[in-house]
Amino acid sequence: MLKAIIVDDEQHCINRLDGLLQEYGNDIDVLARCHSIEAAKSEIDRESPDILFLDVQLGNDTGFDLLSQLTRIDFEVIFTTSYDNYALKAFKYSALDYLLKPIDKTDFIHALQKLRQQNNLKETSKKIDVLFHNFKDNNDSSKRIAIPTIEGYTMVDTSNIVRLQSDVNYTHIYTSSKKKITASKTIKFFEDLLEGQSFFRVHKSHLVNLNFIESYNKGKGGYLTLSDGNKIEVAVRRKEALLKQLM
Amino acid sequence: MLPSINKNIYFSLLFLFLFNTSYSQNKTLDSLKNELRTYLPKDTVRVGLLVRTAFEMTYSDPNGAFPLIDESIAISRSKNWIKGEALGLRQKGNLYYVLADNLNALDTYQKALVLSKKISDKQLESSLLSNIGNIHADLKEYGHALENYRAYLKTSQELGNRPDEIKALSNIAIVYNDSENFEEGISYLEKALELAKLEKNDLFVAAITNNLALAQKKLGLHEKALKNYQKAADLAQIIGNKYIEASALNSIGEINALLQNYDIAETYADRALSISKEIGAVEWQSDSWKVLSSAYENKGKATEALKAFKEYVSLRDSVLSEEKKSELTRKEMQFKMERQQAIAEEEIKRERLVKNGYLIGTILLVIISALGYLFYKRRRDALEKKKIAEFNAQVAETELKALRSQMNPHFIFNSLNSISDFISRRDIKQADDYLIKFSKLTRSILENSEKKWITLKEDLELMELYIQLEALRLEEKLNYTITVDSSIETDNTLIPPLILQPFIENSIWHGIAPKNGVGQIDLAIKKDKDMLVCSVDDNGVGRSKNHNQTHKNNSFGLKITSNRIDIINHLKNTKGSLKLLDKNEGVRVEIRLPFEAQF
Numbered sequence: 062m063l064k065a066i067i068v069d070d071e072q073h074c075i076n077r078l079d080g081l082l083q084e085y086g087n088d089i090d091v092l093a094r095c096h097s098i099e100a101a102k103s104e105i106d107r108e109s110p111d112i113l114f115l116d117v118q119l120g121n122d123t124g125f126d127l128l129s130q131l132t133r134i135d136f137e138v139i140f141t142t143s144y145d146n147y148a149l150k151a152f153k154y155s156a157l158d159y160l161l162k163p164i165d166k167t168d169f170i171h172a173l174q175k176l177r178q179q180n181n182l183k184e185t186s187k188k189i190d191v192l193f194h195n196f197k198d199n200n201d202s203s204k205r206i207a208i209p210t211i212e213g214y215t216m217v218d219t220s221n222i223v224r225l226q227s228d229v230n231y232t233h234i235y236t237s238s239k240k241k242i243t244a245s246k247t248i249k250f251f252e253d254l255l256e257g258q259s260f261f262r263v264h265k266s267h268l269v270n271l272n273f274i275e276s277y278n279k280g281k282g283g284y285l286t287l288s289d290g291n292k293i294e295v296a297v298r299r300k301e302a303l304l305k306q307l308m
Numbered sequence: 309m310l311p312s313i314n315k316n317i318y319f320s321l322l323f324l325f326l327f328n329t330s331y332s333q334n335k336t337l338d339s340l341k342n343e344l345r346t347y348l349p350k351d352t353v354r355v356g357l358l359v360r361t362a363f364e365m366t367y368s369d370p371n372g373a374f375p376l377i378d379e380s381i382a383i384s385r386s387k388n389w390i391k392g393e394a395l396g397l398r399q400k401g402n403l404y405y406v407l408a409d410n411l412n413a414l415d416t417y418q419k420a421l422v423l424s425k426k427i428s429d430k431q432l433e434s435s436l437l438s439n440i441g442n443i444h445a446d447l448k449e450y451g452h453a454l455e456n457y458r459a460y461l462k463t464s465q466e467l468g469n470r471p472d473e474i475k476a477l478s479n480i481a482i483v484y485n486d487s488e489n490f491e492e493g494i495s496y497l498e499k500a501l502e503l504a505k506l507e508k509n510d511l512f513v514a515a516i517t518n519n520l521a522l523a524q525k526k527l528g529l530h531e532k533a534l535k536n537y538q539k540a541a542d543l544a545q546i547i548g549n550k551y552i553e554a555s556a557l558n559s560i561g562e563i564n565a566l567l568q569n570y571d572i573a574e575t576y577a578d579r580a581l582s583i584s585k586e587i588g589a590v591e592w593q594s595d596s597w598k599v600l601s602s603a604y605e606n607k608g609k610a611t612e613a614l615k616a617f618k619e620y621v622s623l624r625d626s627v628l629s630e631e632k633k634s635e636l637t638r639k640e641m642q643f644k645m646e647r648q649q650a651i652a653e654e655e656i657k658r659e660r661l662v663k664n665g666y667l668i669g670t671i672l673l674v675i676i677s678a679l680g681y682l683f684y685k686r687r688r689d690a691l692e693k694k695k696i697a698e699f700n701a702q703v704a705e706t707e708l709k710a711l712r713s714q715m716n717p718h719f720i721f722n723s724l725n726s727i728s729d730f731i732s733r734r735d736i737k738q739a740d741d742y743l744i745k746f747s748k749l750t751r752s753i754l755e756n757s758e759k760k761w762i763t764l765k766e767d768l769e770l771m772e773l774y775i776q777l778e779a780l781r782l783e784e785k786l787n788y789t790i791t792v793d794s795s796i797e798t799d800n801t802l803i804p805p806l807i808l809q810p811f812i813e814n815s816i817w818h819g820i821a822p823k824n825g826v827g828q829i830d831l832a833i834k835k836d837k838d839m840l841v842c843s844v845d846d847n848g849v850g851r852s853k854n855h856n857q858t859h860k861n862n863s864f865g866l867k868i869t870s871n872r873i874d875i876i877n878h879l880k881n882t883k884g885s886l887k888l889l890d891k892n893e894g895v896r897v898e899i900r901l902p903f904e905a906q907f
Contacts, residue, residue, distance in 0.1 A: 144751065161751065165744045249799075265800070265907040296907040 063176075064108060066093045068101040068124065069116040069141065074162060078114055078141070081169050089173075098127040110136050112176065117142040125196060134186050137176055153254055155191040156207035156214055184213050191216055206254065208234060208244045215242050219258050223289050225251050225268040235289065237273070263303055264296045271306060337364040344376075355380045355392040362399050370403045377403065394423035394432055401439060410641045411648065414443050434463035434472060441479060447642055450487045454480060474503045474512055482519065490523045497523065514543040514552045521559065530563050537563070554583040554592050561599040565606075574603040594623030699878065706871045710757065710806070719813065720750075726781045742780050749773045756805040761904065764833065765798035767805060771831060774809060778816045786820055788829040795835055802904040803840065804872055810865030811844045811897040819848020819894055839884075840903045847894040869899070876901065 065082070069075050075094050082089055092108045095101040098119055105113070113136050115124040124140060140159040142148050152159045158172055187207070194205045203220040217236060226233045227248035234242040234251075244251070252262050259271045263285060275286045282295040295303060340361040347354055358380035362373040377400045384392030397420035404413035417440045424432040441456035457480045464472030481496035497520045504512035521536035541556035561576030581596035597620035604613035723746045730739030752770050756762050768790060779786040792798055812829065820827030830845040866886070873884040882902040889896040 144754070161747075163743055163747050165748065166740075262906075298905055298907055 062090045063088055063111040065089050065091050065112040065114065066095065066101065066104055066108060066110045067091060067114045068095045068098070068119065068127065069114070070096045070119045071116075072096075074116065074141065077162075077164060081164060081166060085166065085170050086173055088177075098122050098124075098130070101127055102130060105131065105136075112136060113138045115140050117145055117148045125192070128189060129193065134189055135182050137182070137185055138189070139172055139176070151192055151195055154195055154204055154206045155188045156209055157185075157188050157192060181213065187214060187216060204258065208242055209246055210242060210244055217242065219255060219260075219270075220272070222260075222270055223273045223287055224270060224291065224293065225260075227266040235291075237289070239289070261299075261303060261306055263299050264294055267293050269293055274307065277304070277307065337361065337368070340364060350383045350386070352384075352387065352389055352392060355383050355387075355389065355396065358383075359392075359395050359399050362403070366399075366402055366406055370406045373403055374400070390423050390427045391429060391432070394420045394427070394429070397423065398432070398436060398439070401436075405439070405443065408637050408641070410443050410447060411645050414440065414645075417443070430463050430467050431469070434460055434467060434469070437463060438472070438475065438479070445479070445483055445486070447645070448486070450483050453483050457483065470503060470507050471509070471512075474500050474507065474509070474516075477503070478512075478516060478519070481523075485519070485523050485526075488526075490527050494520060494523045494527075510543055510547045511549060514540050514547065514549060517543065518552050518556050518559075521556070525559065525563060530567060534560060534563055550583050550587045551589070554580050554587065554589060557583065558592055558596050558599065561596065561603075565599050565602045568606070570603040570606045573599055574607070577603065590623055591627045594620050594627055597623060699875075702871070703875055706868060706875060707757070709868045710872060716813065718817075722781070723777065738780070742777065745773060745777045745780070749777060753806065759805055761802040762805045763799050763906065764792070764796065764801040764803050767803050767807075768792070768798065768831075768833075770806060771808060771812060775812060775816075775829065778813075782816070782821065782827075784826070786816065786827050786829065788831070790831045792833045793835050796833060796840075797905075800906045801840065802906055803842070803901065804876065807869060807872060807899060807901075808842055808844055808897075810869060811899075814865060815844055815846035815848055815895065815897075819846040819850065821848075823847075823849050835903060836900070838903050840901045842899045842901065844897045845891075845894065846896075850890055850894055851888075852890060873899070873901070880904075 065086075067075050067078050069078070079091065079094075082091060089112065092110060093101075093104040095104055096119075101115075104110075115127065115138055117124045117140055119127070128134060128138070138157060140148070140152060140157060141162055141164065142159060143162040149159070158175060160168055160172055191205045191207050203218055205216055205218050207214045207216055217234070221236045221238065223235045223237055225248055226235070228243075230245075230247055232244045232246055232248045232251055234244060236242070248262075248266065248268055252260070252268055255268070260268050261271055262268050264282075269285060269287065273288045275288050277295075278284050278286070282297040282300050284295055285293045287293060340357065344354075344357050344361055347357060358376045362377040362380070365373040365376075377396055381393055381396040381400070384390070384396055397416050401413045401416035401420060404410075404416060417436050421433060421436045421440065424436060437456045437460035441453050441460055444450075444453035444456060457476055461473065461476035461480065464476055477496050477500035481493040481500065484490070484493035484496060497516055501513065501516045501520065504516055517536050518540035521533045521540060524530075524536065525533040537556045537560045541553050541560065544550070544552035544556060557576050558580035561573045561580060564570070564573035564576065577596045577599035581593060581600070584590075584592040584596060597616050601613050601616035601620055604610075604616055723742070727739050727743050727746070730736070730742060749770070752773070756766070756770065772788075772790060775786070775788045779788070808831065812831070815829050816827075820829070828845075828847045830843075832841075832843045832845070834841045834843075866888070870886050873886055876882065877884050880902050883900075884902060885900045887898045887900075889898070
């Protein structure tokens with residue numbers, strides 16, 4: 062049996078999770094249901110749970126405040142939130158799991174499956190580090206992201222990513238330290254993830270960091286020369302928007 | 309007539325040596341005319357002949373000489389023979405002068421002078437300066453006259469031409485005397501006299517001595533004057549010059565009358581009178597009669613005195629009338645010249661004014677154009693800015709309204725009602741299902757409505773979610789199909805988010821919900837050249853049947869969608885459109901958008 066604690070300041074949300082767990086989580090035992098981070102903190106210390114269902118908005122506090130107060134995180138965290146773009150972005154950067162309220166049973170089942178499959182706590186603590194890193198360095202230009210690979214997760218600062226290249230359902234990520242990371246996500250995933258950062262989709266297969274562009278050569282679409290010496294083709298339809306970005 | 313110049317006061321050299329030419333007088337006019345008839349080639353020889361013939365005709369037929377002299381000038385010009393042209397012009401000037409047309413004479417001489425300077429012909433230049441000086445002297449323009457005579461003097465000295473030098477000195481002296489500067493006049497005359505004696509030219513000596521005596525007489529130096537008049541008279545008699553002799557003798561009589569030596573005065577006046585009669589010099593006859601009258605009167609011969617006085621008066625009147633005529637001509641000339649000068653000055657002024665006018669006009673034009681352009685640009689920029697601002701405002705407003713149309717409160721509350729209905733019927737599973745779908749759709753709408761374009765794939769997923777939700781509410785009353793042309797890659801084709809939603813909503817709520825039986829909605833996406841054609845077909849009750857009811861909602865969704873299409877058309881310069889078609893059964897909506905591929 063897996064031990065779980067639910068943290069939410071609204072009873073009906075706890076009820077819903079309880080209901081879902083009753084139906085789909087026979088192997089999960091809910092040890093405590095907390096309404097505040099203080100209560101949650103003591104319950105966590107006492108019970109040492111395997112899973113924490115954590116609401117983002119807890120009155121005047123946030124679920125992140127709770128995590129930051131803990132000395133050790135040796136459990137899986139599944140965030141729950143209703144509608145908070147800022148938090149969603151943070152989860153996406155750190156690849157932490159989250160459920161949107163009201164919780165869809167399909168999503169819930171999927172989350173539980175993932176939980177059972179990969180019980181790698183070391184990975185979780187790395188993801189939470191990324192989460193805190195992004196909150197601490199509150200600058201938008203450099204965020205750390207958790208890149209899902211076949212082996213696990215690789216943490217990279219976005220400012221070190223030179224370019225991303227699509228390879229069917231995988232994406233190769235090239236860093237400024239000449240490392241190549243192959244992610245098990247599509248380039249579209251990263252395009253959405255890195256939106257608002259200095260990345261631009263110049264081609265169906267290429268997403269480049271504008272800060273690494275050395276030069277642009279004119280042509281039908283033209284091509285870019287990046288600081289690592291690579292030449293990247295620019296799609297005709299993207300040329301105009303790209304030049305607008307570069308000017 | 310030529311000899312009228314200055315003769316009333318001074319017997320001058322002026323008319324004696326008026327025309328400076330280099331011809332020796334050994335050919336007669338007839339022989340020249342004959343030569344002209346036989347020598348026809350248009351060359352320098354003919355020019356020479358023409359000028360000489362014209363010269364010979366100066367006094368006898370000046371008007372008849374013009375054609376000849378014009379021909380000479382024309383030939384010279386065609387041959388580029390500048391000297392020929394200058395000689396021709398000089399002779400033409402002589403003709404004008406003789407005809408008392410001082411203005412043209414002066415003008416023509418000036419032209420000739422320019423040419424002579426061009427070819428550095430000093431002799432020609434010298435003669436022209438003399439002639440020009442003469443005209444100015446005639447017009448009593450003493451300053452100009454002296455100026456030209458001095459130049460004449462200088463050129464003649466440079467050339468070593470003694471006779472010309474004498475003439476120049478004499479003429480300068482005469483100008484001084486005319487302007488009553490007798491001391492200066494006498495000094496020039498003495499210089500001239502000295503040179504004339506060196507030249508052994510008795511005519512010059514006689515004439516100059518006569519003029520010298522006259523100046524001395526004016527200064528009251530009667531002794532010196534008498535002595536010189538006597539010398540002049542004697543010399544004139546020897547060389548047979550009756551003019552000088554008559555003038556000198558009469559002057560001696562005049563002075564003796566003044567000195568009350570009436571017998572001597574009578575004798576000289578008699579002698580002068582007889583010579584004057586001989587040569588027909590009326591003025592001097594009158595002068596002589598005056599002297600005689602005064603002599604008779606003082607000797608007590610009253611009858612003779614009266615007779616002499618009458619003669620004097622009648623002759624004086626004829627001289628005066630003659631003089632008046634010449635004075636009139638002179639005045640007229642002067643007037644003409646002044647007028648022409650005034651006109652020329654006016655012309656210069658006018659030209660300067662016009663020039664300045666053009667300059668100022670141009671500057672003003674430039675300034676006005678610059679200002680105009682500046683204002684135009686500012687206005688244009690302001691308009692452009694305003695347009696952009698207005699457009700941006702329109703975009704923002706439309707985006708907001710689009711969101712509002714997608715998050716139609718009717719839709720929200722109807723959904724909540726449905727959920728409530730499921731709950732009251734204790735269909736918890738349906739209620740939950742509905743609720744989850746509703747929240748997912750709402751979330752997606754909120755997320756995507758921020759974007760201007762999303763992929764067709766995402767949009768169709770959203771639309772399907774929406775239709776499913778409505779299908780749940782209508783409980784098996786609604787079937788739908790979504791078809792996309794195989795040529796369209798849904799994940800690489802862009803579309804404004806949820807642009808079809810208001811029409812699907814209309815079809816379901818106002819077409820299918822009121823209908824008895826199962827309704828059908830067909831979404832189709834096609835490609836037509838460079839346009840993406842999206843259509844929504846329903847088999848509902850159609851618009852006409854419940855027009856009043858649905859008018860407001862319909863027009864709201866319609867207006868927002870057409871606004872969104874307008875904005876796209878504006879930004880992409882395309883011809884997107886929106887069409888509503890009423891079918892036999894139901895409605896068809898067709899939206900044409902520019903086909904936008906992501907890559």
